[in-house]
Amino acid sequence: MGPVWLWLLGAGILPSVHCQPFSAHGDKSLGVPHAPRDHLSSPDPAYHKITPTITNFALHLYKQLAAETSGNIFFSPVSISTSLALLSLGAQVNTSTQILEGLGFNLTETPEADIHRGFQSLIHTLDLPSSKLELKVGNSLFLDKQLKPQQHFLDTIRELYGAFAFSANFTDSATTRRQINEYVRKQTYGQVADGLQEFTQDTLMVLLNYIFFKAKWKHPFSRYQTQKQESFSVNERTSLHIPMMHQKEMHRFLYDQEMACTVLQIEYSGNAMALLILPDPGKMEQVEAALQPETLRKWDQWLLPSLLDLHLPRFSISGTYNLEEILPLIGLTNIFNLEADLSGITEQLNKTISRVSHKATVDMNVWGTRAGAASSLLSQPQALNATLASQARFNRPFLVLLWEMTTQSLLFLGKVVNPAAG
Structure with missing residues (x-):
């Protein structure tokens, strides 16, 4: 039996697809099940057991990506970790343990059941409607029609991850890829287009996770002060003239002398914020090496x-x-x-994952920010200063962290090296 695509995606809302959902009762509806609310009423929601681990995983992954590329970086830690955690439900014990420990979980301290309840709680909370913040999270699984999925697996991923399984015709790989890409495009409001790379006729499965984020600044930038071009130093040899947004506004801000960087927190309307980290010239690698969860906690206490x-x-x-x-x-x-x-997904499936692809995009402008992401796995045989304005000029490479504040989730993490690179 040939390769199996498993796709981790970030962005979205549920549209219709040309694939039939699996159902124990023959129900073809696409109604989204909501996670049970009981565990959310406790003083310590279940997501608290997983969000620090997701942040730690994000920083580890970021450092590996930074070592591999000198250009822009952007990905969704929530998207990747959710997809891998969901995948672990279909793996036998040894593989499942490897996946969860690889994400950074200590299974002695946090049992597997608590981890999945944590993701259930996180997805449910992020997906709660808000008039000020557009945030959609979801999961879908596309299985070739020749596969017979384990009903227990389908029931579990639906209950814990709100994930629906669809039967698809992977024999017609071009059509199925086009349909899934259209599904992704709609999930992400067009933010992630053509995210799924080509797969062969041996492809049997695609796992999707989508997360879409759209937020307006609490204090929008003036359109009329954003037309002028300013110089941005990509590196020592290259500078560009790009549109620079400008405002005089109150923000939480600090300069960390020890780490040689400026840290700025910009709030969105709704429970979200952006943390921007601007290393001093020539200090990017030093800042990246020192990025730890403790650093983020320290900055949160010091920002004034x-x-x-x-x-x-x-x-x-x-x-x-x-x-x-x-x-x-x-x-x-x-x-x-x-x-x-x-x-555990289907008895016919005992394959290695040979590809894990992830795509994420972000658009930051005078009104706010749109972001989405996509990923896939292929399996194969202090003092208030209100008078004098400090200047913060982001005219060289900087880091971007997008947070949802209720759950303390790091939704997106990236580095802007060339703002015009797309």
Whole structure:
């Protein structure tokens, strides 16, 4: 039996697809099941057990990506970790343990059931409707019609991850790829287009996770002060003239002398914020090496409201990665060898994952930010300063972290090296 695509995606809302959903009762509806609310009423929601681990995983993965590329970086830690955690439900014990430990979970401290309940709680909370923040999270599984999925697996991923399984005709690979890409495009409001790379007629399965984020700045930038071009130093040899957004506004802000960087928090309307990190000239590698969860916690305590004269480039960047080359370097090794066992999905499926692709995009402008992401796995045989404005000029490479505040989730993480690179 040939390769199996498993796709981790980031962005979206549910449209209709030309594939039939699997159902124990023959129900073909696409109604989205909601996670049970009982565990959310406790004082310590279940997602608290997983969000610090997702942040840690994000920083580890970021450092590997930064070592591989000198250009823009952008990905969704929530998208990738959700997809891998869901995949672990279809793996036998050894492979499942490898996946969850590779994500950074200590299974002695946090049992597997707590991890999945944590993701259930996280997806449910992120997906709660909000008038100020557009945030959609979801999962879908496309299986070739010749496969007979395990009903227990389908029931479990639907209950815990709100994931629907669809029967698809992978024999007609071109049509199925086009249909799934259209599904992704709609999920991400067009933010991720043609995210699914070509697959062969041997492809049997695609796993999708989508996360879409659209937020308006709490204090929007003036359109009329954003027309002028300013210089942006991509590196020592290259500078560009790009549109720079400008405002004088109160923001939480600090300069970390020890790490040689400026840190700025910009709030969105709704429970979201962007953390922007601007290393001093020549200090990017030093800042990247020192990025730890403790650093982020320290900054959160030290940030103080200041009146800022802020210059921030308008940018639209994306990142596309073959993570199968990078994930083993941070511990996810067993899902890429012949010992991996995914027969919990379907008895006919005992394959290794040979490709994990992920695509994410972000658009930051005067009104706010849109972001989406996509990924896939292929399996194969202090003082308030209100008078004098400090200046923060983001005219060289900087880091971007997009957070959802209720769950303390790191939705997206990236580096802007060239704002005009797309």
